[in-house]
Amino acid sequence: MAHHEPQVTVLPPNKEKIKHLWKIALYLLLLTIVEFIIAFTLHRGPLKTSIFVGMTIVKAAYIVGEFMHLKHEVKVLFWSILIPLIFIVWMLVAFVYEGFMIVRI
Amino acid sequence: MSQPTAAVAHGKSVWDGGTSPMGVSYGKLMMWFFLMSDAFTFSGLLITYGLVRSSNPSYTGTVEAFKFSSEYWPIPEKVFEAIPFFHGVPLPLVFVGFMTFVLIMSSVTMVLAVEAGHRMDRPAVEKWMLWTILGGITFLSCQAWEWTHFIVGTDTPTMMKIFNDKTGLWETAGVTGAGLSHNQYGPPAFADFFFFITGFHGFHVFSGVLFNFMVYFNAVTGVYDRRGHYEMVEKIGLYWHFVDLVWVFVFTFFYLV
Numbered sequence: 001m002a003h004h005e006p007q008v009t010v011l012p013p014n015k016e017k018i019k020h021l022w023k024i025a026l027y028l029l030l031l032t033i034v035e036f037i038i039a040f041t042l043h044r045g046p047l048k049t050s051i052f053v054g055m056t057i058v059k060a061a062y063i064v065g066e067f068m069h070l071k072h073e074v075k076v077l078f079w080s081i082l083i084p085l086i087f088i089v090w091m092l093v094a095f096v097y098e099g100f101m102i103v104r105i
Numbered sequence: 106m107s108q109p110t111a112a113v114a115h116g117k118s119v120w121d122g123g124t125s126p127m128g129v130s131y132g133k134l135m136m137w138f139f140l141m142s143d144a145f146t147f148s149g150l151l152i153t154y155g156l157v158r159s160s161n162p163s164y165t166g167t168v169e170a171f172k173f174s175s176e177y178w179p180i181p182e183k184v185f186e187a188i189p190f191f192h193g194v195p196l197p198l199v200f201v202g203f204m205t206f207v208l209i210m211s212s213v214t215m216v217l218a219v220e221a222g223h224r225m226d227r228p229a230v231e232k233w234m235l236w237t238i239l240g241g242i243t244f245l246s247c248q249a250w251e252w253t254h255f256i257v258g259t260d261t262p263t264m265m266k267i268f269n270d271k272t273g274l275w276e277t278a279g280v281t282g283a284g285l286s287h288n289q290y291g292p293p294a295f296a297d298f299f300f301f302i303t304g305f306h307g308f309h310v311f312s313g314v315l316f317n318f319m320v321y322f323n324a325v326t327g328v329y330d331r332r333g334h335y336e337m338v339e340k341i342g343l344y345w346h347f348v349d350l351v352w353v354f355v356f357t358f359f360y361l362v
Contacts, residue, residue: 006327008225008227008330009225010224010225010226010227011223011224011225011226012224013220013226013229014223014224017220018217018220021213021217021220022213025213029206029209032202032206032209035357035361036198036202040197044163044180048362049362052357052361055357056353056357059353060350060353060354063212063346063349063350067212067213067215067216067342067346067349068342068343068346068347073127073129074126074127074129076126076127076128077127077128077129077134081137084141088145091152095155095156096152096155096156098159099156100160102159103159103162
């Protein structure tokens with residue numbers, strides 16, 4: 001069986017890119033730590049919930065934009081992924097609102 | 106290399122064929138489509154959770170005076186406060202915080218594997234894939250412990266009104282741990298959603314570990330070198346980051362809010 005290894009050219013590590021990725025990781029960890037601090041210092045209420053939701057969206061943006069590379073893709077792909085998510089947000093708001101109405105009854 | 110370049114003649118539409126208008130390969134685009142459908146599935150679960158939770162009365166007293174009851178939705182820091190080897194020591198959300206850390210770190214090692222794949226650097230891909238697999242297995246083990254603790258319950262039972270199927274009457278009994286019909290922490294739906302949402306996510310992590318192992322195996326055996334590109338690492342990477350992304354939401358909506 002003639003089995004020869006293919007010729008592979010290995011490029012040196014992209015230091016700048018790797019540094020950037022670790023920076024994003026640091027942001028994500030810092031955001032999680034801040035979430036923790038808020039969890040034990042703020043009282044429950046709409047303010048606390050909105051802060052958490054806001055921070056979650058920031059974390060999600062970092063993961064999808066940088067780790068999944070969506071921010072650097074073609075604009076058509078970017079919007080094809082982002083626009084349908086509006087329906088999820090709408091559905092979430094509508095159903096949670098309905099829930100609060102049910103508890104009132 | 107793995108990114109098809111959309112070279113289009115001047116004046117010709119990119120949508121007329123022969124090019125990739127989205128700027129990514131077929132496989133990557135299909136992975137994005139799959140992840141969209143998976144996002145809708147997870148959203149369905151989380152939105153239902155939001156509806157049921159907001160339609161239950163929420164606890165209004167202080168955190169210190171909190172007691173488990175089926176009358177209101179429990180506050181998460183009182184339910185998830187155990188860590189292994191520290192029985193009876195309340196350490197709220199510490200364990201789940203560790204799990205979040207593990208999953209975020211495994212996402213970082215995955216993206217470093219993708220970066221190594223771009224450079225055709227096989228040893229680096231192998232190294233980072235192994236770290237990613239280790240992260241996934243650690244997360245799953247933690248979840249197994251978390252579930253066990255949740256199912257077994259705390260030392261003191263909660264007195265609750267339970268419907269007896271045989272007599273057809275409501276009776277008061279002490280409940281420890283959690284099952285699908287009732288649990289000691291709060292309304293039955295609380296444990297149901299915990300099992301369904303973290304279980305569905307855990308199953309995604311489990312399949313992700315299998316995929317990661319497949320990528321690692323193929324890298325070691327030189328499949329991607331012979332193929333001439335490491336695009337499979339990118340595709341599985343997308344899936345793995347998505348699993349991390351879902352956890353970010355589960356963490357917020359189940360453990361923090």
